Amino acid sequence: MSGAQGTEGAASALFPTYARFPIALVKGQGSWLWDDQGNKYLDFMCGLAVTNLGHVPAQVKEALVKQLDELWHVSNLFGIPGQEEAARLLTENSHAGAVFFCNSGAEANEAAIKLARRYNKNVLKNGRYEIITFKQSFHGRTLATLTATGQDKVKDGFDPLPPGFVTVPLHDEQALREAITDKTAAIMLEMVQAEGGIITVDPAFVKTIVRLCEAHGLLLIVDEVQTGMGRTGKLFAFQHYGIEPDIFTLAKGLGSGFPVGAMLAKSGLAEAFGPGSHASTFGGTPIAMAAVKATIETMLAENAPQRAAESGEYLKSRLKEKLAGSPIVREVRGLGLIVGIECAEPVAGFVSEIHRRGLLVVTAGPNVIRLLPNLLVTREEIDLAVDILAGVLTGQAAAAQS
Ligand SMILES: *Cc1c(COP(=O)(O)O)cnc(C)c1O
Numbered sequence: 001m002s003g004a005q006g007t008e009g010a011a012s013a014l015f016p017t018y019a020r021f022p023i024a025l026v027k028g029q030g031s032w033l034w035d036d037q038g039n040k041y042l043d044f045m046c047g048l049a050v051t052n053l054g055h056v057p058a059q060v061k062e063a064l065v066k067q068l069d070e071l072w073h074v075s076n077l078f079g080i081p082g083q084e085e086a087a088r089l090l091t092e093n094s095h096a097g098a099v100f101f102c103n104s105g106a107e108a109n110e111a112a113i114k115l116a117r118r119y120n121k122n123v124l125k126n127g128r129y130e131i132i133t134f135k136q137s138f139h140g141r142t143l144a145t146l147t148a149t150g151q152d153k154v155k156d157g158f159d160p161l162p163p164g165f166v167t168v169p170l171h172d173e174q175a176l177r178e179a180i181t182d183k184t185a186a187i188m189l190e191m192v193q194a195e196g197g198i199i200t201v202d203p204a205f206v207k208t209i210v211r212l213c214e215a216h217g218l219l220l221i222v223d224e225v226q227t228g229m230g231r232t233g234k235l236f237a238f239q240h241y242g243i244e245p246d247i248f249t250l251a252k253g254l255g256s257g258f259p260v261g262a263m264l265a266k267s268g269l270a271e272a273f274g275p276g277s278h279a280s281t282f283g284g285t286p287i288a289m290a291a292v293k294a295t296i297e298t299m300l301a302e303n304a305p306q307r308a309a310e311s312g313e314y315l316k317s318r319l320k321e322k323l324a325g326s327p328i329v330r331e332v333r334g335l336g337l338i339v340g341i342e343c344a345e346p347v348a349g350f351v352s353e354i355h356r357r358g359l360l361v362v363t364a365g366p367n368v369i370r371l372l373p374n375l376l377v378t379r380e381e382i383d384l385a386v387d388i389l390a391g392v393l394t395g396q397a398a399a400a401q402s
Helices: 058-070 081-092 105-124 143-148 173-179 203-216 267-272 286-301 304-322 348-356 379-393 395-401
Strands: 025-029 032-035 040-043 098-102 130-134 165-168 184-189 219-223 247-250 261-265 329-335 338-343 368-371
Touching: 040 379, 058 286, 081 098, 081 261, 081 286, 098 105, 098 267, 098 286, 105 143, 105 184, 105 219, 105 247, 105 261, 105 267, 143 165, 165 173, 173 203, 184 203, 203 219, 261 267, 286 304, 304 329, 304 338, 304 379, 338 379, 348 368, 348 379
Parallel strands: 130 165, 130 184, 184 219, 219 247
Antiparallel strands: 025 032, 032 040, 098 261, 247 261, 329 338, 338 368
């Protein structure tokens, strides 16, 4: 057992907010991680869809080291050239016209919610503030974003929650229509519900959402915190659907592991966030911007989204083939390199055994094993991961579990 729960014999001085795996990781390179006992792991979770270019990618490291020598932090009261450049890279590679940089996914979604409210209140002056979200969604842990989240477990004990959110079942057109009132400002969703179990939103339902937004003058907000930055096989998952959300949010893969988030919107919404309306001390520091610029440039140069699309197809087909006889596996699904293996029973025990065999994966809800390899993962690494997964999830190993 490693030191993940604190030094042997001493209680941890941390809040017990995480049910941590008994592994303490100390080094990473590309697709591989090493723990404090010298064990090596193939990483198919990427710090939860963060290290999309693998661990310590050379180009991002070089940009960070260079920036560390020059300037770390000033203030958003000054011009920050790197922020302008990073914003331009994001707008040149999407339909967005304006970017706000922050530090995390929850903050990016908080900014999206604030922008939607303020645009309705101060620009359209229509008194609308309510945001419709979907069951099983996940949007973050701040009070507003946990209220937006369609899962009760993240809300437990945090009453009273801020008003202005309504949650309806995904793919339920009638419930969505009935939820729209003269108070509705926006509809917010993930194109692939990630924490919710790797549920890709049906294109027909997305068409319905877009039509309803147009008919009722609602803003469309897409949470790309987990699905963005090439993960699904396009730079942003909404690009699979041919839609242009009014607002979308990024974080996890945006800085290759350097903490940074962004809220992006069509240029028409920029005026709603005038001077003094929103801010973040650490949002868009020179160091964070060096990480963002190098991450995007490397992704484009390496064709990372396209590679994620191809590797995702390969991973899914290999899994379907090798897991075909498993009595436990119900479905293999996903988009690009966000892949779920739904099982007929809780998977926590399988995940521990998979870790023990040297492959790091994570769950997405009680019955789904979630695979999030880096976007540059090789076929050999995929084959190795599939062998480990098949070893644990086919009949023999399963019998050993019970
Ligand atoms: C992780 C996640 C968030 C929250 O991001 P944090 O950086 O942890 O605040 C929000 N939305 C989605 C879809 C996520 O996966």
